[in-house]
Amino acid sequence: MKSSLWQAVKLVFVKEFTVGMRFKAAWAAMFMFALTTLACVSLALQGGGLEPKLSAALLWIIIFFASMAGADRVFADEDTAGTLLTLKLYGGAQPVLWGKMLYTFFLLLVLSFFIAPLFLVLTGTEAVAGGVFLLTLFLGTAGLAAAGTLLAALTTGAQVKSGLFSVLMLPVILPVFLPAIFLTAAAFGAGEVPVSFLGGMALYDAILAMGASVLFDYLWYED
Amino acid sequence: MGVILGGLTLVIVGLVFFVVPPAEGLGYYVRIAFFHIPVAWVAVIAFLVSAFQGAKYLRGHELAADAKSAAAAQLGFVFVILATVSGAIFSKLTWGAYWNWDPRQTTIFVLLLIYGAYLTLRGAMPAGHKRARAAAVYSLFSFLTVPFLVFIIPRLYFSLHPSPVLNGSGLAMDHLMLAVLLAALVDVTGIFYWLHKKQAARLMQEGERL
Numbered sequence: 001m002k003s004s005l006w007q008a009v010k011l012v013f014v015k016e017f018t019v020g021m022r023f024k025a026a027w028a029a030m031f032m033f034a035l036t037t038l039a040c041v042s043l044a045l046q047g048g049g050l051e052p053k054l055s056a057a058l059l060w061i062i063i064f065f066a067s068m069a070g071a072d073r074v075f076a077d078e079d080t081a082g083t084l085l086t087l088k089l090y091g092g093a094q095p096v097l098w099g100k101m102l103y104t105f106f107l108l109l110v111l112s113f114f115i116a117p118l119f120l121v122l123t124g125t126e127a128v129a130g131g132v133f134l135l136t137l138f139l140g141t142a143g144l145a146a147a148g149t150l151l152a153a154l155t156t157g158a159q160v161k162s163g164l165f166s167v168l169m170l171p172v173i174l175p176v177f178l179p180a181i182f183l184t185a186a187a188f189g190a191g192e193v194p195v196s197f198l199g200g201m202a203l204y205d206a207i208l209a210m211g212a213s214v215l216f217d218y219l220w221y222e223d
Numbered sequence: 224m225g226v227i228l229g230g231l232t233l234v235i236v237g238l239v240f241f242v243v244p245p246a247e248g249l250g251y252y253v254r255i256a257f258f259h260i261p262v263a264w265v266a267v268i269a270f271l272v273s274a275f276q277g278a279k280y281l282r283g284h285e286l287a288a289d290a291k292s293a294a295a296a297q298l299g300f301v302f303v304i305l306a307t308v309s310g311a312i313f314s315k316l317t318w319g320a321y322w323n324w325d326p327r328q329t330t331i332f333v334l335l336l337i338y339g340a341y342l343t344l345r346g347a348m349p350a351g352h353k354r355a356r357a358a359a360v361y362s363l364f365s366f367l368t369v370p371f372l373v374f375i376i377p378r379l380y381f382s383l384h385p386s387p388v389l390n391g392s393g394l395a396m397d398h399l400m401l402a403v404l405l406a407a408l409v410d411v412t413g414i415f416y417w418l419h420k421k422q423a424a425r426l427m428q429e430g431e432r433l
Contacts (some may be wrong), residue, residue, distance in 0.1 A: 150364060156358045158347040167343050171336035173363060175371035200375060211367045215360045218281050222353075 012099020030070035034115045042122040052188035055125045070146035072165035093220035105145035112137045133187035139201040143176030150212035261411035263306035269299025274366045277359035289355035294422035300338040301381045337365045
């Protein structure tokens with residue numbers, strides 16, 4: 001049973017990846033948004049340095065809003081293309097959720113590992129604790145993917161979509177977002193690294209993923 | 224019920240302004256606490272009611288539970304604004320700044336964001352079971368932030384406490400003050416209960432008309 005669930009999750013992931021590579025809209029929107037915002041920050045700085053805390057906050061604001069430009073499409077695109085009903089007929093709730101969550105995580109992880117080095121280079125910031133920085137990026141994007149996938153499903157039927165996803169996302173993701181900024185600031189040299197925050201982020205990521213898993217059934221199986 | 228609550232409110236206002244003595248270190252600023260603490264309490268209670276009714280909707284698919292959840296969130300939004308504004312005034316008078324991301328200010332602000340997001344979601348969807356389901360799911364999903372607000376936020380922002388007024392042993396209150404505060408808590412909770420009943424019934428009627 002477990003292996004068949006994993007197989008189904010893998011199938012959904014591969015489907016998402018194939019469609020994503022074919023149309024590239026989500027990828028292009030996210031990467032270009034991140035790049036444009038980063039260019040604005042760098043241009044405004046004109047080579048001037050940034051405080052580690054401000055650097056960390058700016059980096060996570062870029063990642064957060066860039067991910068909002070792509071992660072919200074995970075169900076909306078299916079709805080527009082008319083494939084959502086087919087997926088509902090053939091796919092169970094859990095494989096669909098975990099497959100799409102895994103894909104969103106992959107997408108956001110690639111985005112983070114694309115934008116973070118560019119950010120460091122263009123703002124002249126140095127990552128003193130590289131390992132902590134990488135782990136923070138990993139856990140931060142995992143949280144964004146876990147919450148983002150459920151909220152993307154939630155907003156599918158909304159008449160007004162513009163901005164709604166970010167509005168719903170921010171309060172839910174704050175428990176990941178704030179420790180991520182603190183950890184990143186510490187990794188940029190703003191003092192001692194609060195390692196316990198990494199555990200807290202991992203725990204909250206797991207809570208978000210489990211919560212999404214339990215609640216997704218109610219969205220997927222309509223009366 | 225409205226008349227009883229109105230009478231009780233007048234009595235409490237009278238007690239706060241004419242009987243309750245000034246608090247040590249706070250003087251007459253303590254009067255704000257008799258308004259601020261009850262509205263903040265109700266803002267949190269409304270969040271619990273909204274999530275509970277949301278869960279009830281998901282189990283029974285009854286639109287009455289959805290109407291109760293929405294009514295609690297709508298009232299909670301008003302109460303959380305009142306708590307935020309009164310808290311900011313209290314903060315200015317005692318700490319010298321309207322806002323400094325004190326753990327409690329952060330908590331109430333996150334609550335404000337959650338209520339705002341919940342109501343935005345409802346506003347963006349047509350009435351019916353689909354909206355009720357989405358709203359209930361969001362209400363429960365946002366409830367997952369509670370451990371963070373209670374346990375982690377105070378660790379993140381502990382250094383921003385310029386004064387132990389609210390974070391130490393609490394307000395130094397004598398028996399009279401405490402009794403008036405408890406009465407105010409009961410009164411404002413009663414007001415919430417009364418308004419919630421009326422608003423839920425109104426939302427149900429609106430839903431039936433649609």
